[in-house]
Each structure stands twice: as structure tokens, then as C-alpha cells.
Amino acid sequence: KKRIFSGVQPSGNLTIGNYLGAIKNWIPLQEEYECLYCVVDLHTLTVRQKPAELRQRSLNLLALYMACGLDPKKSILFLQSHVSAHSELAWILNCFTYMGELNRMTQFKDKSQRHGDNINAGLFTYPVLMAADILLYQADLVPIGQDQKQHLEITRDVADRFNNIYGDTFTIPEAFIPKIGAKIMSLQEPEKKMSKSDENENAFVLILDPQDAVMRKFKRAITDSDREIRYDEQNKPGVSNLISIYSSVTGKSISDIEKEFEGRSYGDLKETVGQSVVEMLNPIQQRFNEFSSDKEQLNLILKENAEKAAYMARKTLSKVQRKIGLLPRG
Numbered sequence: 001k002k003r004i005f006s007g008v009q010p011s012g013n014l015t016i017g018n019y020l021g022a023i024k025n026w027i028p029l030q031e032e033y034e035c036l037y038c039v040v041d042l043h044t045l046t047v048r049q050k051p052a053e054l055r056q057r058s059l060n061l062l063a064l065y066m067a068c069g070l071d072p073k074k075s076i077l078f079l080q081s082h083v084s085a086h087s088e089l090a091w092i093l094n095c096f097t098y099m100g101e102l103n104r105m106t107q108f109k110d111k112s113q114r115h116g117d118n119i120n121a122g123l124f125t126y127p128v129l130m131a132a133d134i135l136l137y138q139a140d141l142v143p144i145g146q147d148q149k150q151h152l153e154i155t156r157d158v159a160d161r162f163n164n165i166y167g168d169t170f171t172i173p174e175a176f177i178p179k180i181g182a183k184i185m186s187l188q189e190p191e192k193k194m195s196k197s198d199e200n201e202n203a204f205v206l207i208l209d210p211q212d213a214v215m216r217k218f219k220r221a222i223t224d225s226d227r228e229i230r231y232d233e234q235n236k237p238g239v240s241n242l243i244s245i246y247s248s249v250t251g252k253s254i255s256d257i258e259k260e261f262e263g264r265s266y267g268d269l270k271e272t273v274g275q276s277v278v279e280m281l282n283p284i285q286q287r288f289n290e291f292s293s294d295k296e297q298l299n300l301i302l303k304e305n306a307e308k309a310a311y312m313a314r315k316t317l318s319k320v321q322r323k324i325g326l327l328p329r330g
């Protein structure tokens with residue numbers, strides 16, 4: 001059976017970009033594959049976090065995973081920090097990753113510009129921890145949005161390098177990036193990716209945004225000065241983003257959508273897309289309210305799943321330790 005691994009940072013409220021680009025595509029994989037979906041709390045430490053908030057967000061992200069349709073009976077849903085092998089393998093892989101490779105990461109360049117007062121070593125070696133997450137479980141497939149593609153490539157390079165020195169140790173993972181929805185753009189600056197850390201709240205739609213906020217944000221979405229509803233990323237990024245969102249939400253093809261809106265107004269498009277998103281989010285929000293209120297249940301799921309994950313992780317970590325010459329404790 002193929003293995004799947006992916007994760008989201010509990011670093012804020014999730015946007016429809018996180019859902020359409022990643023989580024939504026995780027759901028059907030559960031039926032066929034052995035899936036691990038992680039709340040990657042260690043990754044959030046690259047930015048200063050308030051402890052009480054981080055705890056709350058980690059638990060809420062598990063509830064949100066479940067609300068989106070991830071089932072802890074089918075998939076292993078767990079917290080990264082509960083399995084210490086992630087940190088242990090990350091250190092080892094740090095010694096197999098070059099500064100030059102990490103220097104080329106566009107996300108590091110962006111983030112170090114935004115967090116100029118705290119450019120810590122963790123921010124720099126962040127992709128190595130991500131590589132450890134994936135390689136520990138010998139994942140075949142990693143379902144992610146476009147912005148994580150470069151991190152997956154470095155993961156493959158490091159795994160390949162290690163395998164060449166010590167013989168077959170890691171499965172080389174493939175990225176699984178959806179054709180539509182892999183890069184949802186900001187509703188205010190459609191040349192930029194939609195991000196939960198944008199300071200303009202109208203730029204993103206949160207999975208947990210109430211209906212009126214969703215509609216308001218779509219109505220304010222930036223389009224352009226002509227009036228044709230046509231997919232053209234280059235010349236019509238705002239309209240194209242709305243079409244992509246609608247396509248990803250409804251499963252309709254781009255060309256069918258262009259036909260559907262022939263001769264209609266931008267106002268109409270925004271209203272229809274907003275409505276489709278509201279309908280998509282409604283059941284998720286209801287289930288989130290149920291799941292997030294039962295903290296005991298959530299903690300129990302984390303405990304049971306961490307044990308399963310730790311067992312799998314330990315196998316790879318032991319193999320790596322043995323190969324590189326670390327003495328077993330005995």
C-alpha cells in the first residue's frame with residue numbers, strides 16, 4: 001500500500017487556500033492509501049508564538065482536519081512534537097543538506113524579509129525538518145499546494161544523496177499538486193498567494209469565516225477594468241483567481257465556467273463564487289463546532305495516533321542511525 005504524508009502548520013486560522021490546495025485533496029486518498037496527516041507544530045516555532053494560543057490552535061487544527069473529513073480511524077492524525085523522531089532525523093539530515101541549497105529557497109527569502117527582526121536558524125533549516133517529516137514514514141506521495149513544491153524537491157535531493165552514500169534507505173517521495181486550486185491568490189492583490197498572515201483581512205477567506213464575511217470579501221475582490229469573464233492569469237489575475245476558486249469548489253471545468261458567465265457581470269461572478277464557497281464551508285463549520293468542543297476526545301485521538309506514528313518513525317530512524325554509525329543503546 002502506498003504511503004501518504006502531509007501537514008499544515010497551526011500558525012493561524014486556515015484559509016480556503018489551505019483547504020483547496022491541500023486538505024481537500026487528502027480526503028479521498030484515505031480510502032486507498034495509508035495516510036499520515038500531521039499538525040506540524042514544531043514548524044511554527046520559527047516565528048514567536050504565544051504558548052497558550054499555540055496549544056489551542058494545535059488542538060483546533062486537529063478538530064478542523066476532522067471537520068474537513070479526515071477520519072482518525074482511517075488515517076493517522078497526529079502532532080509533530082509528539083513524535084520525537086522528527087527532531088532527531090532533522091538533525092541528521094541537517095548534516096546532509098548544503099547551505100547553498102537552503103539559500104535558494106524562495107520561502108526563506110520571503111520570510112526573512114517579513115520577519116527581519118528574527119531571522120533564526122530554524123527559519124533557514126525549516127525545509128530539513130519538513131524532509132524529516134516525510135522521509136521518516138517512507139512516504140510515496142505528498143499532497144501539497146504549489147508553494148511547497150520547492151521544499152519537496154530539496155527533500156528528494158537530500159534523500160537521494162543519503163541513499164547514494166549508505167544504500168537504499170529512504171523512499172523518494174513525489175509531490176501531488178492539484179491541477180486546479182494549487183495556488184489560490186489574494187482577493188486584494190491577485191498577483192500574490194492567499195496567505196493567512198496577510199495584514200489585509202479582505203485578502204483571504206478563512207475556512208471558519210462566517211457567511212457574511214465570506215460574501216463581503218468576495219464582493220470586494222479586486223478584478224480589472226474590462227468586463228469580460230475569461231481565464232487569463234497574465235492579464236486578468238483577479239478574474240482568473242475567482243474562476244479557479246469556483247472550479248475547484250464545484251468541479252466545473254474552466255471552459256464550462258466561461259460559458260456559464262458569458263455576457264454576465266463581475267458582480268454576478270463574485271456573488272456566485274462567494275455563494276459556492278459559503279455552501280462548501282457550511283458543513284465544515286458545523287462539524288468543527290462539534291469536534292472542537294470535545295477536548296478530551298481530541299487529546300485521546302492525539303495520544304493513540306502518536307503511538308502509531310512513533311512506531312513507524314522509529315523503524316526508519318533506527319535504520320538511519322545504524323547506517324551512519326551511531327552506536328545502538330543496547
Ligand code: TYM
Nearest residue numbers: 006007008009017018021022040130144145182183184194
Ligand atoms: P502551510 O501550513 O503553509 O500550508 C499548508 C498547505 O496549504 C497549502 N497552501 C495553499 N494552497 C493553495 N493556495 C494557497 N494560497 C495556499 N496556501 C497554502 C500549502 O501548499 C500546504 O500544502 N511547510 C508546510 C507544512 C509542512 C509539510 C510537511 C507539508 C511541514 N512538513 C511535510 C507536507 C509534508 C507549510 O508551511 O504549509
